[in-house]
Amino acid sequence: MRKKRVLLLSEGFGSGHTQAAYALAAGLRQLDHGIQPKVIELGSFLNPILGPLIISAYRKTVSKQPKMVGLMYRSNYKKSLNRLAQLALHRMFYTHTTQVITQLKPDLIVCTHPVPNAVVSRIKRLGLDLKICTVITDYDAHGSWVNQQVNKYLVSTSLVKKKLTDRGVEADRVEITGIPVHPNFWTSYDKEEVRSQFGLKSLPTVLIMGGGWGLIEDELLEYMTKWRESVQLIFCIGNNEKVREKMMAVPQFQHPNIRVLGFTKEISKLMDAADVLVTKPGGMTCTEGMSKGIPMLFYQPIPGQEEENCEYFIQNGFGEMLDSTDVISKWFTIIQEPLAAGKYRSELLSKRNQQYEPTSCPNAVLQLMQ
Structure with a gap:
């Protein structure tokens, strides 16, 4: 009997969209061995020369001119991609999309980015x-996600559902599931065992993540290192090797209580080893942090969806804006009291259990397959 096939389509504009696709694929495999998922970043797959160049240009814009990114996001906030834009995308990147779909014969297509969502909807x-399921990977709903051809939307919150229904999407086509995270984030690991595994000390520990592209503000980094005698710091810089090399060359980062890591697949364990997470408010990382019940400090949200993500998690008590060194001092002091740190963790896990079930999204996809 042929396994049922799920084709998950994403794009590399930020790491979260593709991470969500892979997380959902892993969740599907774990819940049902009869499912065969396949993840493709469509633009780079079909145009391996031009696609990465466009993503690189976007990355530079995000790091150098974030206000421009926010302006672009807000200027078309309530608009779907028009037919001319969809046609242009199809001509530039996706002339072979129909062939790919016909060859793979998926029983369901899941889109975790607005661009493949628009292109597949046009096809x-x-x-x-086609049966199309769209997973919105933030705590906001830009108009570019909206297409009448989508059979089901899986969204993070009731607010995102309302934004879709306000734009004409029927309520029964929208299901609140939360953003999918990898099965590694479904459960918690013992803190001391993880610290021993990674050669970490039994010290208050802070995990600092720069997003998939390693974007971290130097001034805040320097202030954090002043706590290095009493607080263990783990910096995850992602794929940004230039930033990692720069940090490793600075004497203040050359300390036994400081780790500077590049890309790693062990974030789920590192979150369990840590007492506080410092991060960009990407939808994926924030959801992973929520699933682990770790207090989060958010810095430099990119105007647009990251601001919306930030607002959601702060309003719901999962984190705080990192807008001064006073916030660092506050939290770095709290985690040096084991009882206080443990209390915060327990409260956040309880709150998570009320608001988020990590298996909901893959289970909703499996339901669509039936």
Whole structure:
């Protein structure tokens, strides 16, 4: 009997969209061995020369001109991609998308980024028989996600559902599941065992993540290192080797209580080893942090969806804005009291259990397959 096939389509504009696709694929495999998921970053897959160049240009814009990114996001906030834009995308990158779909014969297509969502919706509108599920990977709903050809939207919160229904999406086509995280984030590991595994000390520990591209503000880094005698610091810089090399060359980071890591697949364990998470408020990382019940400090949200993510997690008590060194001092002091740190963790885990069930999203996809 042929396994049921799920084709998950994403794009590399930020790491969270593709991470969500891989997380969902892993969750599907764990819950049902009869499912065969496949993840593709469509633009780079179909145009391996031009696709990465466009993503690189976007990365530079995010790091150098974040206000421009926010302006672009807000200027078309309530608008779907028009048919001309969809046609242009199809001509530039996706002339072979129909062939890929026909060859793979998926029983369901899941989109975790607005661009493949728009392109596949257009293909469906032109006559190809497809079942489309769209997973919105932030705590906001930009108009570019909206397409009438989508069979089901899986979203993070009731607010995102309302934004979709306000834009004409029928309520029964929207299900609140939360953003998918990898099964490694479904459970917690013992803190001391993880610290021993990574050669970490039994000290108050802070995990600092720069997002998939390693974007961290130097001034805040320097202030954190002043606590290095009493607080263990783990910096995860992602794929940004230039930032990692720069940090490793600075004497203040050359300390036995400081680790500077590049890309790692062990974030789930490192979150359990840590007492506080310092991070960009990307939808994926924030959801992973929430699933682990770790207090979060958010810095430099990119205007647009990261601001919305930040607002959601702060309002719901999962984190705080890192806008001064006073916030660092406050939390670095709290975690040096084991009872206080443990209390915060327990409260956040309880709150998570009320608001988020990590298996909901893959289970909703499995339901669509039936």
